[in-house]
Amino acid sequence: xxxxxxxxxxxxxxxxxxxxxxxxxxxxxxxxxxxxxxxxxxxxxxxxxxxxxxxxxxxxxxxxxxxxxxxxxxxxxxxxxxxxxxxxxxxxxxxxxxxxxxxxxxxxxxx
Amino acid sequence: xxxxxxxxxxxxxxxxxxxxxxxxxxxxxxxxxxxxxxxxxxxxxxxxxxxxxxxxxxxxxxxxxxxxxxxxxxxxxxxxxxxxxxxxxxxxxxxxxxxxxxxxxxxxxxxx
Numbered sequence: 001x002x003x004x005x006x007x008x009x010x011x012x013x014x015x016x017x018x019x020x021x022x023x024x025x026x027x028x029x030x031x032x033x034x035x036x037x038x039x040x041x042x043x044x045x046x047x048x049x050x051x052x053x054x055x056x057x058x059x060x061x062x063x064x065x066x067x068x069x070x071x072x073x074x075x076x077x078x079x080x081x082x083x084x085x086x087x088x089x090x091x092x093x094x095x096x097x098x099x100x101x102x103x104x105x106x107x108x109x110x111x
Numbered sequence: 112x113x114x115x116x117x118x119x120x121x122x123x124x125x126x127x128x129x130x131x132x133x134x135x136x137x138x139x140x141x142x143x144x145x146x147x148x149x150x151x152x153x154x155x156x157x158x159x160x161x162x163x164x165x166x167x168x169x170x171x172x173x174x175x176x177x178x179x180x181x182x183x184x185x186x187x188x189x190x191x192x193x194x195x196x197x198x199x200x201x202x203x204x205x206x207x208x209x210x211x212x213x214x215x216x217x218x219x220x221x222x223x
Binding site for chain 2: 004032034041042043044045046049089091097098099100101102103104
């Protein structure tokens with residue numbers, strides 16, 4: 001069956017450290033992989049997209065890697081800040097133009 | 112995102128009632144989506160529409176119907192609500208390049 005798995009446990013890190021979130025998938029052939037941030041009571045907000053032929057993408061303190069052989073994406077937040085505390089969702093877009101989301105990882109950055 | 116609005120924001124209804132959730136967007140996007148979000152299950156696609164004349168079922172369309180009244184409006188209906196349709200519902204839009212989706216603020220629905 002198709003599955004998208006993110007870190008099942010909440011992630012707590014100290015301010016200034018690098019947070020690394022994992023997204024693993026099975027039985028999908030994504031054209032794109034996206035990362036979204038979701039704050040409590042709000043809709044998800046797009047952060048980064050990486051294509052199947054790209055290995056790495058950066059935006060400010062954010063970095064995403066995509067390994068289609070391992071079927072895994074890693075999402076890094078460097079120099080983390082308390083304001084980065086939120087739930088982070090990965091999403092796959094298939095060639096059929098449908099989006100499939102993971103369950104999300106809750107990140108807390110401790111001052 | 113103020114460009115995508117949803118009404119109502121909260122709704123309590125009873126089993127068997129018909130309910131409509133509405134979504135409007137000012138982004139000028141052709142593509143619109145309805146998702147539901149449940150704890151531990153993440154966001155799941157209910158229906159999507161690539162233009163006014165194009166409606167497609169998503170992963171979990173049973174028990175739901177949609178109407179695309181105009182480019183800017185996409186409504187989700189529960190013809191006969193049941194308790195397991197209690198969830199947080201999100202509308203989203205994207206342009207034809209689909210490099211990102213823009214989500215509304217969500218509608219929290221409770222079916223008693």
